[in-house]
Amino acid sequence: MTEIFGTLGPACAQTDLIEQMFSEGMTGMRLNLSHGGLKKSEPLIHSFWLAAQRAGVHAELLIDMQGPEIRIGELTVPLSLKEQQQVVFTAEHTAEPGDSMIPVAAHIFSALEAGSHVLLDDGKIELVVEEKGKQARAKVLRGGTLCARKSLKIAGRQIPAPVMTAQDLENIHLAGDYGVTALMQPFVTEKEQLIAVKNELCKNGMERLRIFAKIENRAGIEHVCDFMPYADMIVIARGDLGNDMPLWELPAAQKELSDLCRSAGKPFLVVTELLASMTQHPYPTRAEVSDIFHAVLDGAAAVMVTNETAVGKYPAEVIRYLQKTVKEAEKCRKKAGILASPHR
Numbered sequence: 001m002t003e004i005f006g007t008l009g010p011a012c013a014q015t016d017l018i019e020q021m022f023s024e025g026m027t028g029m030r031l032n033l034s035h036g037g038l039k040k041s042e043p044l045i046h047s048f049w050l051a052a053q054r055a056g057v058h059a060e061l062l063i064d065m066q067g068p069e070i071r072i073g074e075l076t077v078p079l080s081l082k083e084q085q086q087v088v089f090t091a092e093h094t095a096e097p098g099d100s101m102i103p104v105a106a107h108i109f110s111a112l113e114a115g116s117h118v119l120l121d122d123g124k125i126e127l128v129v130e131e132k133g134k135q136a137r138a139k140v141l142r143g144g145t146l147c148a149r150k151s152l153k154i155a156g157r158q159i160p161a162p163v164m165t166a167q168d169l170e171n172i173h174l175a176g177d178y179g180v181t182a183l184m185q186p187f188v189t190e191k192e193q194l195i196a197v198k199n200e201l202c203k204n205g206m207e208r209l210r211i212f213a214k215i216e217n218r219a220g221i222e223h224v225c226d227f228m229p230y231a232d233m234i235v236i237a238r239g240d241l242g243n244d245m246p247l248w249e250l251p252a253a254q255k256e257l258s259d260l261c262r263s264a265g266k267p268f269l270v271v272t273e274l275l276a277s278m279t280q281h282p283y284p285t286r287a288e289v290s291d292i293f294h295a296v297l298d299g300a301a302a303v304m305v306t307n308e309t310a311v312g313k314y315p316a317e318v319i320r321y322l323q324k325t326v327k328e329a330e331k332c333r334k335k336a337g338i339l340a341s342p343h344r
Contacts, residue, residue, distance in 0.1 A: 002326045003027045003269070003302035005062065006319055008044045009310025018051035020316045021309070025323030028060025030184065030304060034071060035149050037167055038063070038174045045178050060181045062212065065168045067186035068161035068193075069216075069240075072120065073103035075148040081125060082143045089118075089129070089136040108152065108159060112136045117155040120146055122239035122272070153243045158219070163193045164200065175206050182210035184235060189219040194230035212269065216240035221253060224260060233302065234261050238272035258298040267301035274305050275321060279312035289325050296329035297336075 007030045012018055018029075029048055031041055038045070045061070052059035073092045081087065085100070089112055092103040104112075112118070116129040118138065126142040163185075164172075175183070185197050194211060201207050213231035215221060217240065228234060236257050242250045254270070261268040274292050275284045295303060305322060309315040 001027075002296055002300065002330060003060070004319065004323055004326060005030055005060070005269075005271075005302060005304035006309035006315065007032065007304070007306045008041070008048060009307075011311050011313070012309050012315040013044055013047060015047045015051045015054070017315060018048055019054045021319045022051060022055035022057045022059070024316055024319040025326075026319045027057070028062060028181070029309075030062045030064055030306070032064045032306075032310070033167070033171055034064065034066055034069065038171050038178050038180075042178075049179060061179055062182045062184055063171060063175065063180050064184040065171070065186060066165045067168065068163060069186040070108055070152045070159050070161060071149050072146070072152050073105065073148070075103075075146070078148075079146040080143075081127075081140045081146055083140055085140045085143070087127065087138050087140060089138060102146070104152065107161075109136065111154055111157055111159050116157070117141075119153045119155060119243045121150040123153070123243040151240060153240065155243075158217075163196045169200065172200050172206060173204050175204070175209065180206075180209060182212055182232070184212040184214055186214045186237075187216045187220065187240070188213040188227060188231070189217070189223055191227040191230050194227055198230065215257060217244040221257060224257065225264070228261070228264055228266050232267070234266055234268040236268060236270045238270070242272075254295075255298065258295075258300070262299040268299070269302035269304055270295040270300045271304040271306065274303060275308045275318050278308050278314055278318045278321070282314045282317050284321050289321070292322060292325045293329045293332075296326050297333050299333075 004026050005028050006021055006026050087100040087102055089102050089104055089109060091106045091109040112129050112132055114129055114132050118127045125144045125146055127138040127140050129136050129138045131137045188194060194213060197211055201209055210232035212233040212235050213227060214235040214237040215224060216237045236254050238250060241253060258268060275288050277285050277288060292303060303322060303326060305318055308318040312318060
């Protein structure tokens with residue numbers, strides 16, 4: 001059976017709603033820890049486990065680690081960025097409140113150069129740096145609303161970052177107390193990253209946790225066969241992966257990873273914008289349903305939605321469409337004799 005994951009967030013914080021999502025076929029949920037730790041999320045986690053108990057479901061709780069992902073800093077309020085608008089990147093320790101100030105960590109700021117194209121929030125927003133001094137002045141090429149701690153990528157550049165942050169280490173230490181069953185490690189490109197995570201889990205008596213390795217750039221694709229044995233699940237994370245290549249190349253990358261995982265007998269999960277339109281609407285597009293169907297037909301052991309349930313208007317409806325589409329794909333897969341990637 002294909003695992004179906006939602007994402008915890010304010011839109012589905014109520015126990016009754018999460019219970020309804022379980023009744024629609026959800027098997028587990030992701031908790032994004034990029035913006036805070038397990039302690040901060042305790043009310044959400046309590047609602048999740050109470051809902052699972054009421055629904056009689058042996059649920060999975062995945063924590064999505066900070067890892068080496070690069071993000072902007074804190075914003076007092078979201079920034080509304082319009083095309084051609086001028087904005088300023090500044091190192092966090094020098095940042096002051098302002099309508100056009102985007103704080104970033106010092107190592108990110110030092111990587112910015114005149115001419116750098118900067119993709120924010122999984123590429124929804126794009127800026128180009130025009131001048132670099134004590135601050136980096138940039139122009140908005142593709143606008144949108146920017147919230148705190150959203151992802152950042154400098155096109156064509158890899159910015160070194162630690163495998164695990166201090167908060168990641170704390171969350172691993174606390175994982176057992178909150179019933180965590182798996183963790184998602186971002187931007188995996190080499191086996192040493194997963195070995196480090198596994199060692200940290202063992203130090204904390206949490207070696208039972210499944211490790212989900214997220215493929216989010218070309219380097220991850222190139223080296224996936226090397227680190228695949230060290231992961232319990234490969235995650236085809238199409239958000240950042242789509243930032244690292246032209247979007248028209250993304251379907252081929254997904255297909256390549258699906259085939260590699262299936263050939264190796266490694267379970268894989270497909271995520272990002274499966275039902276993005278349902279963040280605002282109670283029904284999906286035909287293209288979204290087709291996308292889910294073909295991901296499962298290609299052998300996906302799991303599918304996951306993110307913003308659709310975390311901040312969207314119709315969390316239960318999202319799971320209903322996801323589950324029904326998965327079931328149709330599973331029937332077609334069985335009829336065609338196509339094997340899914342194995343489960344745990």
